[in-house]
């Protein structure tokens with residue numbers, strides 16, 4: 160049996176005055192993080208990450224003047240009199256395909272058959288679509304020597320100018336910007352195969368508890384399977400972190416220290432369990448002896464006890480053990496910390512206004528995060544319905560939920576029909 164904990168730190172948590180509110184706790188946590196140093200990644204690996212350096216176009220996009228359509232390159236002036244009843248007939252002087260290097264120039268009074276993306280012949284200033292000629296896009300017929308043009312082309316009709324999308328030397332993407340797929344495409348088109356982004360944080364995840372077994376194990380009396388590591392790990396990964404699982408620590412100082420030691424190079428350690436008032440809640444004691452720690456009783460539900468501190472230089476977030484309390488606390492405190500390390504300017508969760516279908520009791524002046532399902536309201540805010548039992552250990556209702564409805568500290572009872580905000584869970 161491990162030694163029961165001696166109360167190394169005073170226990171201020173019964174004292175409501177010394178409870179901290181969610182916003183103050185978050186502010187204290189966030190103050191310990193900064194954007195991580197830049198790293199250079201291939202474009203696809205940088206999807207969703209934050210640019211650490213501006214990207215300037217190496218080349219024009221598009222790089223050369225080209226045709227936006229399959230059709231005939233002409234001089235617009237040569238087609239000025241063309242109408243549907245009185246087409247202009249021009250000799251076909253050549254053929255140019257996309258990727259073709261040697262493009263014949265276009266002389267006056269002629270047309271060159273041209274494909275989408277092919278360089279515009281020198282001398283041409285417009286393209287007439289096949290649909291407005293005598294061919295309607297049929298295959299090139301050898302021996303067909305003239306083309307009938309049924310519509311007068313204006314200068315630059317169906318012509319894409321060099322650099323019309325992005326000009327060489329101008330900014331394609333700016334520092335601080337989140338790289339979405341189209342941004343990455345622009346950067347690729349402008350000639351950069353890699354970008355400089357804030358690197359992903361390494362988040363080390365540790366479960367604790369003598370009763371906790373890895374998921375593949377057969378249960379023995381008194382044991383449960385570890386769900387926290389996988390929930391926390393999956394959340395961290397979905398937010399952009401690299402996850403390192405440290406396994407499950409026994410409720411013993413030696414095992415805790417040994418496992419935490421494997422995370423000396425992590426950017427954040429996240430533990431679950433062992434931070435409340437039980438005899439074997441040793442995480443706080445280990446933090447106290449090995450590093451520095453603050454434990455707060457945060458005014459939130461679920462998830463009251465929260466430890467935050469450092470082991471060596473590594474910040475540690477000590478979440479409660481109950482699966483929903485752990486997940487909700489990690490969403491509220493861990494996500495902003497990870498986003499800040501990734502360089503995101505916005506660390507707040509995305510919230511929407513909803514209408515609560517149910518009445519919700521909220522005594523005790525805590526911020527209550529209620530697991531709800533959202534039903535689309537036609538035109539008006541979505542309707543939020545309680546997703547199931549709300550106990551701090553009831554993971555099935557979190558799995559069933561689309562959002563966490565926020566009932567503020569000062570609302571003792573939210574009546575059905577109340578407008579509230581909700582954090583989206585996807």
Ligand code: AMP
Nearest residue numbers: 366368384385386387432433479480481
């Ligand atoms: P603790 O905060 O360590 O007292 O744990 C609170 C509750 O959460 C207890 O019922 C634990 O068995 C449970 N618990 C702790 N860690 C985990 C875990 N990794 N997975 C699932 N349940 C856990």
Ligand code: MG
Nearest residue numbers: 368432433480
């Ligand atoms: Mg425990």
